[in-house]
Amino acid sequence: MKIIFIAWKNCWQKAGATTLTLLLLSFGVGIISMMLLLENQLSDKFNKNIKDIDFVLGAKGSPLQLILANVYHIDAPTGNIKVSEAQKIIKNPTVKEAIPLAYGDNYEGWRIVGTTPRYAEFYEVKLKEGKVFETPFEVTVGSYAAKELGLKLGQTFKSNHGLDKEGEEEEGHDQLFTVVGIYEASGTVIDRLILTPVESIWEVHNHGDHEESSHAGIVSAEEHDAELAHEDDHAHVADTLNNDHAHEDEHMHEDEHAHEEDHEVTAYLLIKRLPMAPMILPQLVKNTNMQLALPAIEINRLNENFGIGMSVVKAVAILIMIISFLSVFISLYNALRERQYELAILRTLGGRRIQLFILILLEGFFMVALGLIIGLVLSRVGITLLSDMAKDSFHDEFNAMIFLPQEYYLVGITLGLGVVASLLPALRAFFMDISKTLSND
Amino acid sequence: MAIIQTTNLQYTFSKGPELIFPSFQAEENSELLILGSSGTGKTTLLHLLAGLRKPTSGEVEVNGVKLSSLSGASLDRFRGKNIGVVFQTSHFVQSLSVLDNILLAPYFSNNKVSKSDAEKMLDRLNILSKKNKKTSTLSVGEQQRVAIARALLNNPSLILADEPTSALDDENAKDVLNLLREQTHALKAALLIVTHDNRLKDEVKQRIELTASNR
Numbered sequence: 001m002k003i004i005f006i007a008w009k010n011c012w013q014k015a016g017a018t019t020l021t022l023l024l025l026s027f028g029v030g031i032i033s034m035m036l037l038l039e040n041q042l043s044d045k046f047n048k049n050i051k052d053i054d055f056v057l058g059a060k061g062s063p064l065q066l067i068l069a070n071v072y073h074i075d076a077p078t079g080n081i082k083v084s085e086a087q088k089i090i091k092n093p094t095v096k097e098a099i100p101l102a103y104g105d106n107y108e109g110w111r112i113v114g115t116t117p118r119y120a121e122f123y124e125v126k127l128k129e130g131k132v133f134e135t136p137f138e139v140t141v142g143s144y145a146a147k148e149l150g151l152k153l154g155q156t157f158k159s160n161h162g163l164d165k166e167g168e169e170e171e172g173h174d175q176l177f178t179v180v181g182i183y184e185a186s187g188t189v190i191d192r193l194i195l196t197p198v199e200s201i202w203e204v205h206n207h208g209d210h211e212e213s214s215h216a217g218i219v220s221a222e223e224h225d226a227e228l229a230h231e232d233d234h235a236h237v238a239d240t241l242n243n244d245h246a247h248e249d250e251h252m253h254e255d256e257h258a259h260e261e262d263h264e265v266t267a268y269l270l271i272k273r274l275p276m277a278p279m280i281l282p283q284l285v286k287n288t289n290m291q292l293a294l295p296a297i298e299i300n301r302l303n304e305n306f307g308i309g310m311s312v313v314k315a316v317a318i319l320i321m322i323i324s325f326l327s328v329f330i331s332l333y334n335a336l337r338e339r340q341y342e343l344a345i346l347r348t349l350g351g352r353r354i355q356l357f358i359l360i361l362l363e364g365f366f367m368v369a370l371g372l373i374i375g376l377v378l379s380r381v382g383i384t385l386l387s388d389m390a391k392d393s394f395h396d397e398f399n400a401m402i403f404l405p406q407e408y409y410l411v412g413i414t415l416g417l418g419v420v421a422s423l424l425p426a427l428r429a430f431f432m433d434i435s436k437t438l439s440n441d
Numbered sequence: 442m443a444i445i446q447t448t449n450l451q452y453t454f455s456k457g458p459e460l461i462f463p464s465f466q467a468e469e470n471s472e473l474l475i476l477g478s479s480g481t482g483k484t485t486l487l488h489l490l491a492g493l494r495k496p497t498s499g500e501v502e503v504n505g506v507k508l509s510s511l512s513g514a515s516l517d518r519f520r521g522k523n524i525g526v527v528f529q530t531s532h533f534v535q536s537l538s539v540l541d542n543i544l545l546a547p548y549f550s551n552n553k554v555s556k557s558d559a560e561k562m563l564d565r566l567n568i569l570s571k572k573n574k575k576t577s578t579l580s581v582g583e584q585q586r587v588a589i590a591r592a593l594l595n596n597p598s599l600i601l602a603d604e605p606t607s608a609l610d611d612e613n614a615k616d617v618l619n620l621l622r623e624q625t626h627a628l629k630a631a632l633l634i635v636t637h638d639n640r641l642k643d644e645v646k647q648r649i650e651l652t653a654s655n656r
Contacts, residue, residue, distance in 0.1 A: 006534060006545075013536035341532035348493065349591070350521015350550030352514040435494035438528065439484050 003355060007362035010335075011370075017331035021324055022371045028321030029375025029414060034382045035314055036406045041398050043303070046072070049189045050295045051123060055281065057081065057089055057098070058267035063293035064302060070101055070267040071295050073111055073189055074394045077103050080264040081290050089268075089284050089292075096273035097122075102201040102265040105159035107177070110145045110395060112159055112194045114201035114265070122269075123188040129153060130181030136199040140181035144191040145395070155179045159204065175204055192395040202263050321414070324371065325421045328364050332425035336360070344434040357430040364422025365415070372414050376407070442505060444469055444598050444631040445490065450499035452485055462486050462499075465649055467631040469598070472622065475635045476642065477651030483635045486651070487603045490633065492520050503599055521550025525592030525630075527621070529604035531584040533576035539563070540572040543591040552595050562590045566620060582613035586620065593624050600625055602634045606641060614640055 011018050049071055058066045061078030068075035083100075090098035099122060102114030113119075117132045120140070130153045133140045141151050151157075156176040177196065185191055270292075272278070278294075285292050336343075343356055383400035390396045446466040453459045460482040467473045477483045488494040490501055492508045501508045503523055511519050525546075533542045540559060547554035563569040566586040571579060576587060585605065592600060602621060606614035618634075618641060625632040634641065642648070 002548075006537065009536035009541075010534070339535070342534050345528075345532045346534070346545065346549060347517060348491065348520065348526050349546045350517050350595075351545075352517045352549075354514070355549065435485075435488040438488065438493065 003359050004362060007359050008366060010339075010359075010363050011366050014331060014335055017327070017335070018367055021327040021331055021367050022374060024320055024324035024327055025368060025371025025414075026374035026378055028317050028324055029372050029410065030378035030382065031317035031320070032314060032410060033376055033379035033407055035310055035317070036404055036410070037379060037383050037400070037402070038386070038398070039310060040404055040406070042306075045187075045396070046299050046303075048187055049123075050299060051188075052271055053269045053295050054272040054277065055270040056267050056293045056295060057086060057270055057285070057290060058293070060289050060291045063291060064298045066267065066291065066293045067295050067298040069103075070269065071189070073113075073193060074396075077266045078291075080266055081268075083263040083265055085288060085290065086265070086268055089281060089290070090270065092277075092281060092284065094272055094274040094277035094280050095270050097271040099269040100198050100265040101267045101269065102198045104201045104205060105161060107157050107159050107194060108149055110149060110192065110194055112139065112177070112196055112201070114196055114198035116198065119195060119269075120183060120190050122271075123186060123190050125186040125188060125190045126184045128182045128184040130179070132181055133196055134180075136197050136203050137175055137177050138180040139177045139194050139196045139200075140183060141179055142183050142191040142193045142195070143185040144397075145194055146179075146182045148395070151179050151182070153179055153182065175200075198263075198265060321417075325368075325417050328367055328418060329421040329424065331367075332360060332364055332422050333428075336425050336428055340432065340437045343429055343432060344437040347432075347434045348438075353430045356432070357426045360426035360429045361419060361422050364418055364425070368415060368418025368421075372411060376411075443467060443502075444471075444504060445633070446502045447490070448500050448502075450486070450489055450501065451497045452482065452489060452494070453497045459497075460485055462489075462651070463649055464499075467599075467633060469629045469631055470626060472625065472632045472645050472647060473634070474641060474645040474648035475633060475651060476637065476648055477635075478637050481651040483637070483651060484603060487526075487601055487633075487635045490599075491524055491526055491601055492516050518550060521546065522552060522595060523597055523599060525595060525597035525600045527585075527588050527592045527600070527602040527605045530608055531576075531588035533584070533587070535575070535577060537576075538573050539568065539576055539579070539587050542576055543587060543594050546591050546594045550595055554594055559590075559594060562594050563587075565624075566590050581608055582610075582616070585609060585613070585617050589617065589620055589624070593628065596628055598628070598630050600628075600630050600632045602632070602636075604636050604638065605634065607636065607638045611640065614638070618644060 053071060056066055056070050058070060058077070059079030059081050065075050066078050069077040089095065097118070099119050100115055103111065104114070105112045120132070128143065130140070145151070156178045158174070159177060177200070183190055281292055346356060380400040383398050387398040387400060390398060443466040447462065448464050450462040450464070451460065462482070465473065475483060475486065485494065489496050492501070492511070495509070506519065508516065534545065540563065543562065544556070544559050560569060560572065563572055566589060568583055568586050568590070571583060576584060579587065600621065605621065606617050609617060621632055621634070634645065
């Protein structure tokens with residue numbers, strides 16, 4: 001028999017009060033821990049995916065939407081821009097590199113992105129098996145997408161229009177995409193994408209009739225008209241694409257119908273070469289229907305808005321925790337009144353003051369520690385549920401099985417405050433006059 | 442040597458009467474009844490004897506040790522080891538079973554008493570069958586037996602009982618008195634009963650009467 005054992009038993013003697021305390025504490029701890037986990041992983045994802053992208057060049061619209069769609073692939077694109085028009089920006093000497101992104105199709109709801117092999121290289125994503133796509137309709141699949149879709153090397157599939165699975169099934173294309181490679185997991189956005197040469201997207205959409213281009217923001221309304229006009233001209237213009245992915249374009253010449261001038265992409269991710277890029281480039285997009293968005297600024301803005309909500313939730317959680325500490329204090333203090341004889345008897349049996357002090361302190365500690373553990377488990381359950389939701393809507397997930405350094409603080413502070421809450425009752429037990437208590441019989 | 446000896450014990454409450462107690466002593470295997478109506482300081486005397494309260498003047502000596510020479514933790518330990526106390530109404534740690542409750546006595550006094558010793562004690566008091574029950578489920582008579590078991594488990598040389606029978610009916614009262622006497626003899630201890638219960642008067646020969654005139 002140990003004091004620890006008595007303290008443990010005592011916790012459950014007053015099950016009602018203990019349960020209430022546990023409930024409050026575990027909710028408080030759970031919410032705070034969940035916020036910490038969420039914040040940490042969101043900012044981790046955001047920062048990892050921004051990497052060194054200085055600008056995103058895309059169609060006019062909400063700059064945040066442009067960033068979300070093209071850097072994080074979680075929103076609809078703002079529209080398309082013409083490759084020819086983008087040249088003067090991406091060829092500017094202040095730009096070190098421009099990576100094209102072309103949307104248009106999906107497979108089972110997973111986005112197929114037309115780009116160059118540089119896209120994955122830029123994120124330092126390595127190949128797990130197979131090779132990187134080279135010719136149109138070859139795809140290299142992100143690890144998470146491959147896992148969820150069950151895609152294997154050599155497998156072929158037909159794409160669907162738009163970015164979402166829903167309602168587009170019957171309008172799929174006839175061209176078959178072939179899986180030629182699978183990337184390693186990287187924790188970046190590449191994990192949940194299907195990458196293919198830009199030409200695949202162009203070919204898919206040139207072969208079909210043009211009504212399809214109204215789907216899911218592949219081509220914006222104005223550009224739709226422009227594209228039709230070009231179709232009539234049948235203007236064959238020499239290859240003007242001399243940017244970084246030019247060597248990729250060789251394959252494209254096989255396609256007689258390719259009109260380089262008319263080709264459209266959804267966005268370019270730009271990496272600057274010179275520090276004055278932010279001064280020069282915005283001038284160049286003036287009077288075009290393109291815009292330049294700065295991921296860092298847009299994400300900061302998003303974080304600020306997010307932050308207010310998070311702060312409110314945290315404040316509520318802290319309030320719940322304060323109430324739970326009060327509850328620890330009150331339940332111990334009340335129990336002390338009921339249990340004063342019991343404690344006096346322990347002294348009569350030879351128990352020392354310090355032992356009673358420790359007993360009460362331990363009871364408080366057990367309640368808080370238990371609440372803490374339940375809270376931390378609850379937050380993991382919450383994150384897992386949230387992760388399932390994120391899986392459905394963003395094809396992304398959160399890791400519930402990590403323990404953050406901030407959570408050590410949470411544990412430390414909670415246990416510390418638990419001790420503080422039980423200190424006064426424990427001191428009362430310490431200074432109790434046993435003779436007086438027993439005389440009140 | 443006397444197990445307990447008191448000399449010129451006095452106690453003054455800060456806002457109350459001054460209590461002067463007669464000096465007495467008790468040997469091993471002896472029984473002493475301390476009688477008195479309420480207000481004569483019976484419980485105060487018992488607390489002084491147990492070292493639960495310090496006298497204003499005078500001395501209590503148990504097994505040759507002056508209680509005034511001990512303080513704090515060492516007094517608690519000494520009490521735990523040498524003195525068994527039975528109170529009028531028994532208080533237990535509600536969350537623990539009967540067996541765990543009586544095992545508290547050796548635990549807090551650092552005495553080595555095995556579980557089987559504790560079970561033997563419960564057996565002697567006819568409550569072994571209740572060992573895993575919570576104390577609150579027992580009858581008053583059974584609770585008093587558990588309290589006695591707890592007081593005796595450390596083999597104390599002095600057994601102090603504060604109104605051990607006043608809450609009990611005649612039959613239980615007689616039982617409890619007999620048990621206390623039996624165990625006192627078994628342990629070669631001294632038994633001191635503080636009571637106003639007249640039923641005990643005729644049972645115990647040696648007695649001290651506390652009266653208001655002692656004040």
